Amino acid sequence: xxxxxxxxxxxxxxxxxxxxxxxxxxxxxxxxxxxxxxxxxxxxxxxxxxxxxxxxxxxxxxxxxxxxxxxxxxxxxxxxxxxxxxxxxxxxxxxxxxxxxxxxxxxxxxxxxxxxxxxxxxxxxxxxxxxxxxxxxxxxxxxxxxxxxxxxxxxxxxxxxxxxxxxxxxxxxxxxxxxxxxxxxxxxxxxxxxxxxxxxxxxxxxxxxxxxxxxxxxxxxxxxxxxxxxxxxxxxxxxxxxxxxxxxxxxxxxxxxxxxxxxxxxxxxxxxxxxxxxxxxxxxxxxxxxxxxxxxxxxxxxxxxxxxxxxxxxxxxxxxxxxxxxxxxxxxxxxxxxxxxxxxxxxxxxxxxxxxxxxxxxxxxxxxxxxxxxxxxxxxxxxxxxxxxxxxxxxxxxxxxxxxxxxxxxxxxxxxxxxxxxxxxxxxxxxxxxxxxxxxx
Numbered sequence: 001x002x003x004x005x006x007x008x009x010x011x012x013x014x015x016x017x018x019x020x021x022x023x024x025x026x027x028x029x030x031x032x033x034x035x036x037x038x039x040x041x042x043x044x045x046x047x048x049x050x051x052x053x054x055x056x057x058x059x060x061x062x063x064x065x066x067x068x069x070x071x072x073x074x075x076x077x078x079x080x081x082x083x084x085x086x087x088x089x090x091x092x093x094x095x096x097x098x099x100x101x102x103x104x105x106x107x108x109x110x111x112x113x114x115x116x117x118x119x120x121x122x123x124x125x126x127x128x129x130x131x132x133x134x135x136x137x138x139x140x141x142x143x144x145x146x147x148x149x150x151x152x153x154x155x156x157x158x159x160x161x162x163x164x165x166x167x168x169x170x171x172x173x174x175x176x177x178x179x180x181x182x183x184x185x186x187x188x189x190x191x192x193x194x195x196x197x198x199x200x201x202x203x204x205x206x207x208x209x210x211x212x213x214x215x216x217x218x219x220x221x222x223x224x225x226x227x228x229x230x231x232x233x234x235x236x237x238x239x240x241x242x243x244x245x246x247x248x249x250x251x252x253x254x255x256x257x258x259x260x261x262x263x264x265x266x267x268x269x270x271x272x273x274x275x276x277x278x279x280x281x282x283x284x285x286x287x288x289x290x291x292x293x294x295x296x297x298x299x300x301x302x303x304x305x306x307x308x309x310x311x312x313x314x315x316x317x318x319x320x321x322x323x324x325x326x327x328x329x330x331x332x333x334x335x336x337x338x339x340x341x342x343x344x345x346x347x348x349x350x351x352x353x354x355x356x357x358x359x360x361x362x363x364x365x366x367x368x369x370x371x372x373x374x375x376x377x378x379x380x381x382x383x384x385x386x387x388x389x390x391x392x393x394x395x396x397x398x399x400x401x402x403x404x405x406x407x408x409x410x411x412x413x414x415x416x417x418x419x420x421x422x423x424x425x426x427x428x429x430x431x432x433x434x435x436x437x438x439x440x441x
Contacts, residue, residue, distance in 0.1 A: 005043070007313040014039060014305060019342070028347045029290065033297030036304050043308060055303045056296050063252060064170050069288040070255035071161045076280035077262035078116050079126060081271035083233045087112060088130050090226045097217045100202030100209035102138060103148040104195045106131040110152025111191040114159040115237050124153035124390050128397035141208040142402055143410035144198060150390040150407075151194045151414035154379040157345065159187035161240070161258075163291065164345055164378060166251065168371050171349060172357045175368075176251040177244060178436045182372040185431050190379070190421045197417055232268050236261040245439055291346055298350030306354065314355050315362075325363040329370075332356055333377055333422065340381025344389065348378065372432040376425055380418045383411040 005013070014035070021031045040048050059065065078084065088109045095101035095108070106127055113123050127149045135145035157164050160180035169176040202209035218226075240258040243249040249257065266272040302310075318328050332352075339348045353374065360370045382390040385408045394407055425431050 007309045010043075010308055011305075011310065011313060014301070018301070022343065028344060029293035029297050031297070032294070032301040032347070032351075036297065036300035040300075040304055043304070051303055051307065052300055055299045059170075059292075059295055059299060062170055064166060064176055064250075065292075067161070067166050067176070067252045067255040068163050068291060069284050070252070070259045071163060071166075072287045073280055073284040074255065074258040074262040075116055076283040077259070077266050077276065078233060078236075080276045080280055081262075081266035081269045083116075083265060083269065084109075084113060084126050085130050086269075087230060087233065088127070088134075090230050092131075092134065093218050093226060094223055096212035098199075099206055099211050100144070100198045101211055102131070102135045102140060103144050103198040103202070103209050106135070106145075106148045107152040107191060107194045107198065110149070111155055111159065111188070112234075112237070113152075114155040114187070115161075115241070116233070123156045124150060124393040125397055127153060128394050132394075132398060135209075136399070138212060139207075139210055142406060144201065144208050145410075146394060146398065146402070146407055147410040147414045148194065148198055150383055150394055150411055151417070152191070153390055153393070154382045154418075155187055155191055157379050157382070158183050158190065158375050160184065160244070161251070161255065162375065164349065164375060165371075167291070167295065167346065167349055168353060168374060171353050172367060172371060174371055175440075177247070178368055178440060179371050179375075180251065181245060181436045181439050182368055182432045183375055185435055186372060186376055186421060186425050189424070189431065190376070190418065193417045193421060194414060197413065232265045236265055247439075294344075294346040295350060298347060299354075302351060302354045311355060311358065315359055318359060325365070328359070328363060329365065329426070332360075333373070333426075336374065336377045337380055337384070340378065341384050342387055343381075345378045345381060348381065349374075366429070366433060368436060369429050369432050373422065373425055376418070376422045380415060380422070383415045383418065385411070 017035060018031060021035070022028060037049070037052065040051060088105065091105040091109050091112075092102060095105045098104065109131070110123055110127055113126070131149055132145055136142060156162065160183055162180070162183065165179045165183060166176055168174065169179050198209065236258065239261060240254050243257055244251060244254040263272060266276060318331065321327070321331065323331060336348065336352060339352060343351070357367055357370070361367055382388050385391065388411065391404075391407050391411060395404060398407065
């Protein structure tokens with residue numbers, strides 16, 4: 001038999017070594033899986049290693065997960081076809097005449113983009129390339145410009161079809177459809193809060209976001225003509241959501257429809273060629289493989305921890321705090337926010353959620369509600385220094401003369417708005433639960 005270690009020490013050693021290796025810059029996918037196998041061997045014997053295939057195989061054969069590559073492929077096709085640039089142009093011309101109109105246009109375009117793209121990086125980078133130069137050229141305050149790009153970009157994790165929601169549903173054994181629908185109102189609410197913030201700031205101080213000059217504005221007729229240009233992608237999003245929310249198709253089938261539709265949209269825009277398809281396939285392969293490998297590694301890691309009695313240890317440790325059920329929920333949210341500063345979203349999901357969800361159920365909270373709270377919380381991890389992904393995605397495309405400290409500072413007001421959104425969703429659970437109840441009864 002292997003070593004005997006108390007669960008308290010084991011928690012410290014397992015998660016401590018995980019953190020140390022991640023700090024050393026090793027990729028999460030291989031750190032979690034590698035450490036898990038080492039600990040399995042130290043704590044158990046040859047037979048204990050059987051936990052590896054038994055944890056991985058259910059994931060490999062999980063039907064729901066096949067929605068991930070499909071949604072990523074749909075997003076990659078639409079991006080390659082130049083739809084995103086067109087969309088920003090349209091919204092920018094519709095709202096350019098308002099104070100802060102460009103920043104609002106960026107957030108609205110990102111919200112629509114979030115409904116096409118389940119991945120964050122794409123939205124932040126694309127909007128950074130398209131919208132940032134346009135705003136800086138119009139003498140926008142760089143902080144407002146960058147903040148609205150990053151905040152808008154993070155909506156992709158919340159607004160369906162979010163990849164994170166699909167993985168959460170699989171790990172927590174929830175319905176993907178219900179999670180998607182539950183996330184709609186919080187997603188739109190956050191988007192609204194960002195727009196409200198930008199507009200109010202720009203009306204108080206017009207220098208922050210001046211409207212575009214009279215000469216560049218367009219007439220109502222031209223605005224209608226522009227909207228027609230957006231017909232195909234908007235119809236595609238509408239069809240995907242309609243099939244999903246009416247219950248006519250499962251998320252995987254809706255993703256399939258979306259993927260087929262993205263080919264049609266690319267063809268309508270004259271962008272359907274072998275290179276587009278090949279690049280979209282490569283993007284999909286890289287993104288999906290990364291997600292799946294992290295899932296494999298982390299599920300073995302957590303599986304071992306739970307097997308050694310980690311679940312009871314965490315439960316009794318939370319009980320011992322004497323915080324009551326709301327106190328424990330708030331503590332969980334704080335833990336997730338802190339984890340979000342250092343780990344990436346798939347890692348946090350697979351390390352924390354399998355341990356948290358049983359506790360949430362035992363406290364009598366709705367797991368669907370907790371799932372959407374988790375999604376809202378994960379948005380913050382993209383903006384929170386020191387390792388917020390959105391900050392670094394934007395660094396990659398922002399002009400070199402903008403210092404990193406400005407990018408950090410521009411994220412802070414939006415981080416506060418995300419925290420406000422999280423608190424609102426906690427205080428008013430109806431924001432999350434009302435729509436799924438309406439749709440699913």
